[in-house]
Amino acid sequence: MTRIGLVVNPVAGLGGRVGLGGTDGPDRPRVALSLGARPQAGARAAAALGELAARAGGPARDGLLVVTAAGPLGADSVAAAGLADRIVYAAAAGRDTTAADTAAAVRAVVAEDVGLLLFAGGDGTARDVLGALGNVHCPVLGVPTGVKMHSAVFAVGPRAAGEVAAAWLGRTGGVRLRDAEVMDRDEDALAEGRVTSRLHGWLPVPDVPVRVQQRKTGSTTVSPEAVGGIAAEVAERVGEGLLVLGPGSTTRAVAAALGADVSLTGVDALALRPGHPPRVVARDAREDTLLALGPAWLALSPIGGQGFLLGRGNQQISPRVLRAAGGREHLLVLCTEAKLAALGGRPLLLDTGDDALDAELSGHLPVITGRRRTSLYRLAM
Amino acid sequence: MTASHAPVSVSPEEARIAPKPRLRRFQQASWDEKLIFELGSPGERGVLVPAADPSVPMPAIPAALRRAEPPALPEMSQQQVLRHYLRLSQENLGADLNIDVGQGTCTMKYSPKVNDQFVRDPRIAALHPLQDEDTVQGVLGIIHSLEQLLKEISGMDRVSLQPGAGSAAIYTNVAMIRAHFAARGELDRRDEIITTIFSHPSNAACAKTAGFKVITLHPDADGYPDIEALRAAVGPRTAALLITNPEDTGIYNPRIEEFVRIVHEAGGLCSYDQANANGILGITRARDAGFDLCHFNLHKTFSTPHACGGPAAGACAVTEELAPYLPRPTVEFDPATGMYRLDDDRPESVGKMRPFYGVVPNLVRAYAWIMSLGAEGLRAAAETAVLNNNYLLHKVRQIPGVSVPYAAGRPRVEQVRYSWEKLHEDTGLHSEDLGLRAADFGTHYWTSHHPYVVPEPMTLEPTESYTRADLDEYAAILAEIAREAYEDPETVRTAPHRSTIHRVRPEALDDPATWAVSWRAYRRKVLGEAGR
Structure with a gap:
């Protein structure tokens, strides 16, 4: 059975369409929702899983188990994609989820020996994943759902994330990991009126060229x-x-x-x-x-x-x-x-x-x- | 850019001339054939060669060249061999089998079969390159005449037909550039060669192999080679510019003379990669744009077939100033005696690029092809190739999901690099997926050299050889695949279904440990047998 991890930051991207920028911090998601924002992280995560399932196909699809957290933290997306799940974390009922939930969910999921951790979010979520992983080595891939995405850990879209995940899980050699930058906006600089970003670290990301190259000459894409x-x-x-x-x-x-x-x-x-x-x-x-x-x-x-x-x-x-x-x-x-x-x-x-x-x-x-x-x-x- | 799902409007007149093509119900033969090394049995044989007459004296083969034991070749009857290769041929999409307009940049024009008859004639086939030149006057005459034809086609002063392929011709030109600057004592300070990302990668590779530093120019926003980048790149270190025109996008560089002038003013030479010459034969010439050297791929533009990766033939053409550096021997004609001879006494020559004086069968084919067309015919071939290409462009750009990057609204020369980026964004499918689905309709296409500057690329080059009905059928296949991509992506994603063409895991090609290009390597790497 192939195990893949999924952690969704349900509030990622909420601020984008209502002009709030990112939703880091406790109050922003609620403000965004009050301005009419619609959550989209869960649907995009489901699209990525759907692509993964389509590419895995047949028996591989049936043998796919998504290790995740309850409700909007992942399980809803797994259900929408029609895949089997194993829930290893649940946020306390009756309150909004926070960055602490993302971190706790990540730790619980990677403890289950998953082949790849998919997370849906933006730069802030990527930082939370980086912090939660600490010294645990687990391949990671971001499904882009955030507002700010300066980091290099994201696939170019949800479908591409599913495709890269399928290539990584189905590999029989040749696919490598690359260290991808986790970046986020520098809030100190922002306070001084400068828009800039800071490098926070690196996550191992499958190096699957999404435009898989056909050969005419013999050069390589990852080299x-x-x-x-x-x-x-x-x-x-x-x-x-x-x-x-x-x-x-x-x-x-x-x-x-x-x-x-x-x-x-x-x-x-x-x-x-x-x-x-x-x-x-x-x-x-x-x-x-x-x-x-x-x-x-x-x-x-x-x-x-x-x-x-x-x-x-x-x-x-x-x-x-x-x-x-x-x-x-x-x-x-x-x-x-x-x-x-x-x-x-x-x-x-x-x-x-x-x-x-x-x-x-x-x-x-x-x-x-x-x-x-x-x-x-x-x-x- | 048209990217709607609206059907293409067809006038009644158009419908009468070109009825909507029927999509074939193609099903390729699949033989599940073993490798030839796995066939046959010990002692089995085809032709029994009579033993040599002991009364005929035979020169002894030197002991060092004699095998201690026979080579481990398959032992099979003639019938088995024939059947084996006929089966394999049915699992292919050869140039004579499919509408081969999809192998862009390769100029897959029809190779007339009569030219093969010339090559198989014993007067060509039975020649040996070590024969005395007095006894090969005919073939030397053909080579000399072909050189004169290519001088006229390029406008240059001298031609060498020795290179065995296009890349070998590029390397020969770079070697001559090196010899030129070495002779002037400038080689130590002229060590840079400039090329473009849409020129064939062999230009950069050959320059580097010859010891030059390589500077690559990227296109400007309109897809033309960036002239500002060229100005920033040239200088006293510039040895040469190696450039294709039209580039692999099919876009003709209208400022090519200015490119040449800028490089000449800096003291560099200009070498024209004419791999894409099929749309400009008889219309424009390398010399007229000011180039010092150029090369042609005889297996592309001049119809000697590609022959599954060779043998090919390259032709280098140069100005009088660079003629001393041509490969040796050259073929010379002595009007006094009326005889052709080989001139090996050329002290400034870059030497031999391959043994003897060229891939003679292909030189004969190219000569026959040019002579059968004549000057008017060459120009008509080029014009037809351009017309075919722009007709196909007109049809393909109406297919949902296709775009034609760069130089908006302008026609192309002999090929087009299209992009399926929109279709990819809409469906998640890649250009490679669509190309594999094309195999289910009995054809295929090629994407692009890499890196992919044009995302999700597809490069089509219809040449002059295909009929309007062929092009209509090919466009209809692409339209059908695009329709499937939007309505039934699973069928495309899992293609091919009716073909023996396979999906290949490209990452394996990056790993030499998985390559098995010989039976011996296959036994060692795949079957895990001890190395021999």
């Missing part, structure tokens, strides 16, 4: 090989010098390929020297630490699901840091060709908070896509 090529190119460009690595799945993989042990969500600085292992000179560095480094190469990769290069999750790399490092000439943008193509022609986005600097950085920049390979790609404010 540690491409990351190795990018790492080699970075090492060649820097030679002997300082390399500041922003957060991002590509920069992290590059750091690993270079043999450096870097922090999870922060900005790190390495001293590179040909023929020697890299030396970590700053870990999880703040703006002032980076400023003190002086001239350095800055390696950045697009972060989250929307192609932000600066201003989301890497605010430590501030306008002052960018200028002190040497500006555009010292910027190394790292991205695989497949990831660039997935942007659908949209530019890489800049939001440093300094319009003059953003304008200076805008325009075509060679993005490193492999060893001795670049793509000229547009950066825009």
Whole structure:
């Protein structure tokens, strides 16, 4: 029997259509409902399960057990999709569900040895899942139902979530997990009038290209090989010098390929020297630490699901840091060709908070896509 | 973009000329045939070859080349072999069997069978490449004449027919670019080659293989190669631009001369990948746009068949300035003696790209194809290919769920990269699902090179070979599949149902541990037998 976990945040996305933004915090969902919002998270979770069941088909479908929480926390969606459930958590009756319910449900579900945890929600829910999992390793996939979705843990839609889940559960080898960023809006910055987001951590997400590629040539879509090529190119460009690595799945993989042990969500600085292992000179560095480094190469990769290069999750790399490092000439943008193509022609986005600097950085920049390979790609404010 | 479910309006006149095509009740043969290595039995044989007459002296085969034991080949009668391959052929969708307009970028035009008769003629088939050149004057004459024809078609000064395929021709051109800058002492500072994401990936691959750094340009918002990106990319390090035109989107780059000028002003060379030349034969030429080098795929544009992945044939054409670097030997004609000869004494040559002087059977086919059409015929073929493509475009864009990204409202040249993104958003089905469903109607299509810049892609290239009825039938198949996708997605998702084509798990192709491309590898990796 295949076990899959499901946790729905029933209030996720409520604020979107009524202009409230996210529904994090105890009061917002009720306000949203009073403004006429209709819950949609449960229906979207059911759509994802429906797609999963359709793709699993026949005996696999009959052998599918969804481990979940009672009522709107998951069981309603499982019933709507016509699948078998096992309920391992129930919120106390007579009150609205909260983030604490999400966390408790996640812990109860993953204790049941599920092959994949589906959650329906937005960035706030993703943070709750990240916190609840702690050190428990369980593949996770987000069904997008929230208002804010800067995180890279979501499938592109409910159906796509079902498709990825089916590919992951039915795998016979070849499907890998990738570390995907959990991002959320930075409420401190918001209070100061700046819209920006913070990187909170990483969740293991099945790396199933939703547009499964047909082969004519022999290249691959998910490729540690491409990351190795990018790492080699970075090492060649820097030679002997300082390399500041922003957060991002590509920069992290590059750091690993270079043999450096870097922090999870922060900005790190390495001293590179040909023929020697890299030396970590700053870990999880703040703006002032980076400023003190002086001239350095800055390696950045697009972060989250929307192609932000600066201003989301890497605010430590501030306008002052960018200028002190040497500006555009010292910027190394790292991205695989497949990831660039997935942007659908949209530019890489800049939001440093300094319009003059953003304008200076805008325009075509060679993005490193492999060893001795670049793509000229547009950066825009 | 039309994306409604409204039926296509057809005038009575149109209905009379092109009645609504009937969808075939196709059912492919499925033989459940074993691999040939699993057939036959020890001692079974087909033809008994008579023993050599002991009175005839035979040169001794060097001991190092002699096998200690016979090769482990299947032992079968001739009839069994014939039956085996006939069965396999019935489980295929060959170019002579289906309406093969779906293999976009490949130019699957009809290959006239008479050209194969020429190739099988003993005067071609019995030649050996090591024969003295005095004894192969006929075939050298054909090669020389084909070179003259391709000079005229490209506008260039010299041609080499040695490369064995399109990618080999691209590599040959890159090697000549390298030789050119090496001869000028500039190679150490000119180490960058620029290409575009919609040019064939072999351009980037060959440039990198030859030691250049590769800069790839992405399209602008209209789908044209981004000229601002080109300006940002060129500089004193630029060795060359390798570009296809029209690109694989079927969009002709109207600023191609400006692209060439920008690169020339920076001191770089321009090489034209003419894989997509089928819509521009006799209409425009590489030289006229200012290019220094170009190549043709004779197995595409000039009808020598693709032959299931080879052998193909490539032709490189260059300006006089680059001629010294052409592969050797070249085929020369000496008017004084009236004889053709092979010139191996070319010190600046990039050397041999393959043994001898080309894939001769394909050169004969290409020569015959061009000669049978003549200059007027080549242009008519190109015009018909463009007309066919835009007719199919007109039909396909009316199918619900299809869009035609980029260059809105403009016609395409010889192919179109369509997108099923809307249908995917509506139904969850992928372009690959629809392509597999097409197998249930006895045809297929190809999506795109990757990465997929156009989401949910489908690339169709009808060439000049297909009739209006063929195109109507093909469009009707796509329309039927789109209807099913909206009304009965399960049928499409689980297709094919009436074909022997399979769904393939693509992730397995990423894992060398699962590849078994030979019987020996199959025994080791799949059957788990000890390695031999």
